Amino acid sequence: GAVVSQHPSWVICKSGTSVKIECRSLDFQATTMFWYRQFPKQSLMLMATSNEGSKATYEQGVEKDKFLINHASLTLSTLTVTSAHPEDSSFYICSASAEGRGRETQYFGPGTRLLVL
Amino acid sequence: GQNIDQPTEMTATEGAIVQINCTYQTSGFNGLFWYQQHAGEAPTFLSYNVLDGLEEKGRFSSFLSRSKGYSYLLLKELQMKDSASYLCAVRGDYKLSFGAGTTVTVRA
Numbered sequence: 001g002a003v004v005s006q007h008p009s010w011v012i013c014k015s016g017t018s019v020k021i022e023c024r025s026l027d028f029q030a031t032t033m034f035w036y037r038q039f040p041k042q043s044l045m046l047m048a049t050s051n052e053g054s055k056a057t058y059e060q061g062v063e064k065d066k067f068l069i070n071h072a073s074l075t076l077s078t079l080t081v082t083s084a085h086p087e088d089s090s091f092y093i094c095s096a097s098a099e100g101r102g103r104e105t106q107y108f109g110p111g112t113r114l115l116v117l
Numbered sequence: 118g119q120n121i122d123q124p125t126e127m128t129a130t131e132g133a134i135v136q137i138n139c140t141y142q143t144s145g146f147n148g149l150f151w152y153q154q155h156a157g158e159a160p161t162f163l164s165y166n167v168l169d170g171l172e173e174k175g176r177f178s179s180f181l182s183r184s185k186g187y188s189y190l191l192l193k194e195l196q197m198k199d200s201a202s203y204l205c206a207v208r209g210d211y212k213l214s215f216g217a218g219t220t221v222t223v224r225a
Binding site for chain 1: 152
């Protein structure tokens with residue numbers, strides 16, 4: 001159990017385009033989903049926290065108008081990188097947790113590698 | 118704020134034991150997690166401690182001392198596949214904060 005998928009696994013796009021990344025919890029209902037970004041040889045940095053049906057909570061320094069998050073259902077959250085630029089190139093990872101699973105462990109998706117040219 | 122410290126790198130021989138220490142200073146504490154991350158992949162959950170003491174799970178054990186703000190992950194009978202980055206993460210009031218990770222290299 002506790003499987004989280006992400007799609008796509010990697011994407012290359014031109015500067016100025018928008019990219020949508022999907023995160024799905026496959027075998028449990030995720031009350032909360034988290035979006036992280038990881039640059040090479042660095043740790044995961046939380047970008048935002050989203051709860052189903054409500055607006056995402058963004059971490060300080062993360063532009064909410066640039067990184068649009070939608071958590072439309074208990075199994076799906078999407079992150080849209082709008083008007084992507086080369087500095088947005090990174091490894092984007094989502095995780096999901098659910099109340100009632102005892103320890104609120106976050107289960108991570110496989111990540112999406114974004115390269116903006 | 119959150120401050121989580123762990124060594125950058127460790128090297129050990131196949132079959133040996135390695136202990137990765139993690140110290141933390143956080144606002145709020147609701148558990149400490151250890152994750153394993155292979156290069157280019159997402160983290161996978163290893164262990165969770167919320168009370169003081171040792172949690173053993175196969176070859177991996179994790180220890181927590183809340184009063185000292187200290188945890189360690191113990192890897193026994195090291196295998197080549199254990200070469201990875203190990204992330205210490207502390208759950209504060211509502212989110213996980215991660216350390217920079219410890220890269221463990223297992224040599225034959």
